[in-house]
Amino acid sequence: xxxxxxxxxEVKKPGASVKVSCKASGYTFTSYGISWVRQAPGQGLExxxxxxxxxxxxxxAQKLQGRVTMTTDTSTSTAYMELRSLRSDDxxxxxxxxxxxxxxxxxxxxxxxxxx
Amino acid sequence: xxxxxxxxxxxxxxxxxxxxxxxxASQSVSSYLAWYQQKPGQAPRLLIYDxxxxxxxxxxxxxxxxxxxxxxxTISSLEPEDFAVYYCQQRSNWPPEMYTFGQGxxxxxx
Numbered sequence: 469x470x471x472x473x474x475x476x477x478e479v480k481k482p483g484a485s486v487k488v489s490c491k492a493s494g495y496t497f498t499s500y501g502i503s504w505v506r507q508a509p510g511q512g513l514e515x516x517x518x519x520x521x522x523x524x525x526x527x528x529a530q531k532l533q534g535r536v537t538m539t540t541d542t543s544t545s546t547a548y549m550e551l552r553s554l555r556s557d558d559x560x561x562x563x564x565x566x567x568x569x570x571x572x573x574x575x576x577x578x579x580x581x582x583x584x
Numbered sequence: 585x586x587x588x589x590x591x592x593x594x595x596x597x598x599x600x601x602x603x604x605x606x607x608x609a610s611q612s613v614s615s616y617l618a619w620y621q622q623k624p625g626q627a628p629r630l631l632i633y634d635x636x637x638x639x640x641x642x643x644x645x646x647x648x649x650x651x652x653x654x655x656x657x658t659i660s661s662l663e664p665e666d667f668a669v670y671y672c673q674q675r676s677n678w679p680p681e682m683y684t685f686g687q688g689x690x691x692x693x694x
Contacts, residue, residue: 512686513685514685569675570633570639571620571628572639572640576627
């Protein structure tokens with residue numbers, strides 16, 4: 469069965485970086501893209517961008533351009549999302565999701581807390 | 585950027601009733617519209633894709649309709665487990681491929 473398992477919760481100081489991992493199993497990793505979505509406490513869903521696991525091409529949401537980098541390691545079927553220059557309003561649960569057009573399978577989420 | 589506006593923000597209904605949730609796009613999204621359900625503490629779950637296709641394992645009481653700028657998610661007869669937050673999502677058809685979500689509709693028990 470398809471599974472996306474994310475890394476554990478992180479606490480970071482403002483200005484630091486965070487890198488969240490998303491390990492896929494149960495399907496051919498390079499056949500689909502991986503999208504990243506975040507959700508601030510009590511708020512809605514915000515699309516961050518996506519990466520093709522086939523060729524590494526990326527599209528990022530305009531508001532995060534320059535601060536976010538998405539990568540994949542096809543040898544381990546793992547996707548990564550790095551966010552730099554963290555601010556307090558980056559505090560959120562970060563989700564990875566398999567992209568087939570819509571997002572059909574989701575990871576369990578990773579809470580990233582940015583606090584001094 | 586395409587903006588999705590969901591209405592109502594909150595919908596209060598009883599089990600067994602029919603729920604109708606709306607999603608309006610600021611410009612045409614063709615049929616690239618999906619619906620997700622999210623319960624507290626859980627990841628979103630895909631319900632409907634391409635406006636009217638149920639995802640794998642989704643009960644038949646969930647249906648989607650619409651095209652262009654106006655879309656509807658209908659739950660024909662509410663079950664207790666259907667009370668959650670629902671989001672619509674669009675995929676832009678122009679390169680680069682981009683996505684946006686609506687702000688959500690909370691379906692609560694009356």
